[in-house]
Amino acid sequence: MTREAGKRKGGVGQLLIPLIAIALLVIFNLIRDPSFFSIETKTNNTGNTVLAGNLISIINGASELAILAMGMTLVTAACGGQDISVGAAAAIAGSVFVRIIRGAAPVTGGTVIGAFLACCAVAMLFGSFNGMLVAVFRIQPMIATLILYTCGRSIAYWINGGATPTIDSPITGAIGSFIPGIPVPTPVIIVAVMALLFSLTFRFTTLGLYTQAVGINESSARLNGINVTLIKLVSFIILGICVSVAGSIGVCRLGLINHETLLIDIEMDTILAVAIGGNSLGGGKFKISGSILGAYVIQMLTITLYAMKVSSTDVKAYKAIVIILLVVIGSPVVKRWFTKVIGNMRNARKIRGAAKEGV
Amino acid sequence: MKKLLALVLALTMCLSMAALAHADDLIKVGVVNNPPSESGYRAANVADFEKVFSAENGYEMSPYYSLKNDEQLTAAQGFITDGVDVLLISAAETTGWDEVLTAAKEAGIKVYLFDRMIDVPEDLYEAAVVSDMAKEGETAVNWLLEQGLEEYNVIHIQGAMGSDAQIGRTGALDAQFEAGTMKKVAQQTATWDEAEAKKIVESVINSGEKFNVIYAENDGMAKGAVAALDEAGITHGVNGDVIIMGFDCNKWALKELKAGNWNYDGQCSPFQAQIISDLIKSGETPAEKKIINAEKGFDAKTITDEDIATYGLGED
The missing domain is CATH 1.10.3470 (ABC transporter involved in vitamin B12 uptake, BtuC)
Structure with missing residues (x-):
């Protein structure tokens, strides 16, 4: 079952990092200000009804x-x-x-x-x-x-x-x-x-x-x-x-x-x-x-x-920090490490399972 | 009395010498400036120098444009070797000019600084014609205070941090924020970027905070800010909810003023050439070496088409 899930994930695997980043930003903003993503309609200066909001x-x-x-x-x-x-x-x-x-x-x-x-x-x-x-x-x-x-x-x-x-x-x-x-x-x-x-x-x-x-x-x-x-x-x-x-x-x-x-x-x-x-x-x-x-x-x-x-002079620095994190998490080295850790955990579970069966 | 007489004599001598030296000859002027592509301000500045230091006015001008200080220094050295009579400099950086200006002085070349000051002893140049950016800010803020609003909730959009224009135009407003006469709703730099200015104002609108003044440190950023207001349906200008203030007096910006879409535009005069030309021709050494170029601020209610034609920069 896990293997099947893994296969299905393979389709969006590449999109995992941006999706996680968006999810984190959404959660962070909702905690900070629940109305952050609220959308309202306004009438703009040329008389059109338009959508507005963050x-x-x-x-x-x-x-x-x-x-x-x-x-x-x-x-x-x-x-x-x-x-x-x-x-x-x-x-x-x-x-x-x-x-x-x-x-x-x-x-x-x-x-x-x-x-x-x-x-x-x-x-x-x-x-x-x-x-x-x-x-x-x-x-x-x-x-x-x-x-x-x-x-x-x-x-x-x-x-x-x-x-x-x-x-x-x-x-x-x-x-x-x-x-x-x-x-x-x-x-x-x-x-x-x-x-x-x-x-x-x-x-x-x-x-x-x-x-x-x-x-x-x-x-x-x-x-x-x-x-x-x-x-x-x-x-x-x-x-x-x-x-x-x-x-x-x-x-x-x-x-x-x-x-x-x-x-x-x-x-x-x-x-x-x-x-x-x-x-x-x-x-x-x-x-x-x-x-x-x-x-x-x-x-x-x-x-x-x-x-x-945040002062816009500092925005670039904060942006850099977040981006470093994103890029490092998405890097092949970290990915390989993650797969290894997950693989180890699976193996450990298997061995434990086998041991139990043995008992 | 004697002193006065001596002064008059000295002056006439200077004048006649200057006249004699170039009786049948054009005055050779070397101009070291930043390239016209730098900004609308610089384009107007370069055009002004080309107009004033023309052959009809008795000058032979050779310009050199660069944003790089070392290239400017080499060019200035070249002008000295070429034997120009006058050297006009708007330096890219304030440092590194001692040696070149000393060489100019030894060669008997008169040096005038314009637009930007240089870190050198005062005796190395005749005069410096510059803008007082801090005064531009004060003029603008005083105008704002005269409007007698019940409360001042200001969005302050700054230029590139550390630039002369930003420091000068920010100072006076910061003083009001500190004194508590005006409330700082937001103070962010858009580094002269119109689109960034729009985003800054958008984020304030989205936050739902109240504001009734936008103080943008140049025209482009004011235009970006206004675009955000238009999309959100917030009125601005003479009969609007939000006061719009810009700087630089671009022709198109003054037209926005005339149309009542904006309220105030502060001048940063690029026109220093005439003042320098007058100094060269009179041969006078001004009492104060630093000459502040007089600058105006325009109010949407009082601006005329003539003002736009005279003081507007660039195309319309």
């Missing part, structure tokens, strides 16, 4: 992170390394988005879609640049993406042509907060759509399987006829799409682009989300859902600390 803040606030984490999981799985330029690339994508919208006199749905497609194209271009360095020139992903990480925000500045351009349109406002008549924040809906797209892609194409194969053993994947270079390149291009979505959401939220602060330091949180999600940072097997959960863990942690009035 839970909404967490799910809404983690949107950009969750979207980037999805793409990052794929890159991690295929290349065994991470893209550290996602924040800078998102600043570029956001700048392109703002530039086009500011260029259009009346902002219509068409211009917003056009602006998004353009920023998507630019982000995919930068993604394929990164991908080219990694897949064709075989540069380590972190080094390859260091280039864009360093110069990306300067490029965004050139596109902006100066300070902090603003956009003021009901359409972009709706993308960043709420669509009239829908009480759920738009970024949350976008995350759901992205997650759906990813799962459909994996269901109806071989991308997921091939990515995994490349990540586990490149040469055997090649011998089996998989185009390794293409798979790696595609992972970076898909991350590019994620970057453009995240960048556009970030810009629409505030109605302003600041090339220095848009999604600042998000690359590290993104990599963390992938790691907390139980994905190996060395590539191979992966679970997008784990990374999304990881993103929510990180955001829940931040909001919890804010609610506890």
Whole structure:
């Protein structure tokens, strides 16, 4: 019976760490403040009835992170390394988005879609640049993406042509907060759509399987006829799409682009989300859902600390402590140790049982 | 009387010497500054220097932009070797400048500091034109006190901790918190990040605590804070429940003020070039080497379109 349970657990095994982390945070918050997760409806300043509360803040606030984490999981799985330029690339994508919208006199749905497609194209271009360095020139992903990480925000500045351009349109406002008549924040809906797209892609194409194969053993994947270079390149291009979505959401939220602060330091949180999600940072097997959960863990942690009035200068330190714990618990060494301990306990029970039978 | 006469004589001599030396020649100016990409403030600052120190005004300006102190030092040394007449410096860091400025003095180059002070003896430079960040904070807090609210429940969103602007703009408000005239509902740094400012305000709203003032240490963070209020259906601005205060006077921010969405915006003037140019051309040495650039605070009720055109930074 125990063995069967173990097998069933195997399905969610990878998600165990983020699920436990979320459970602990939920329990902790409920003890601290029973009404912490209560959701209420409010009428916002544009006259819509919307949902509000800490839970909404967490799910809404983690949107950009969750979207980037999805793409990052794929890159991690295929290349065994991470893209550290996602924040800078998102600043570029956001700048392109703002530039086009500011260029259009009346902002219509068409211009917003056009602006998004353009920023998507630019982000995919930068993604394929990164991908080219990694897949064709075989540069380590972190080094390859260091280039864009360093110069990306300067490029965004050139596109902006100066300070902090603003956009003021009901359409972009709706993308960043709420669509009239829908009480759920738009970024949350976008995350759901992205997650759906990813799962459909994996269901109806071989991308997921091939990515995994490349990540586990490149040469055997090649011998089996998989185009390794293409798979790696595609992972970076898909991350590019994620970057453009995240960048556009970030810009629409505030109605302003600041090339220095848009999604600042998000690359590290993104990599963390992938790691907390139980994905190996060395590539191979992966679970997008784990990374999304990881993103929510990180955001829940931040909001919890804010609610506890921890000074935001200290938030990073507390976050680091919790993350060290999570990553260490999820590390192969500790996992092996746990399995060993559990195995020993089982053996001990067996021996005891056998001894009893013997008596 | 004699003293006065001597002073006048000395002044005329200085003036005529300056005039003679560059009678048919442009004044060569080396500018060491931070890059315009640093911030909207810096972009306006760089543009201001380019405008004032132009060929039409009798200058030949060579700028050098870097965020790194050592690169700035090398550039300044280069300007000295090139034989510029005047060296203008906004240093990345306050330390390490003694040697270069001594070399400039020995070469007879006049040094003016702008925007930021440097840790060197006063005799190494002619004048320093700087902002008084603490005064900006005081002006803003005095304005807030004048509003005569029954109670002040303030959300204070700080800039990057340890930066001049943060320390200056925090000081005056902290004094009120300590004196008990205002209540600190939350005091958090968003490190100039708009999105972080929004999250901070969101968490206060979710906690259900009362507040009626948001004091953000720059415009971007004020905008982030307002986004959180809008989503929660809390009114703000001139006829609203919450007073919104920002700093830096970006053009778009002043427009928010004019529209009544915000209440106050404090200026941090990037316009030091004219003051320095006047000093160079007059040849005067100011009585006090540290010249504080006069700065304003704008009230939503009194701001005019002309103010926005004159004092607004960046694009609209």
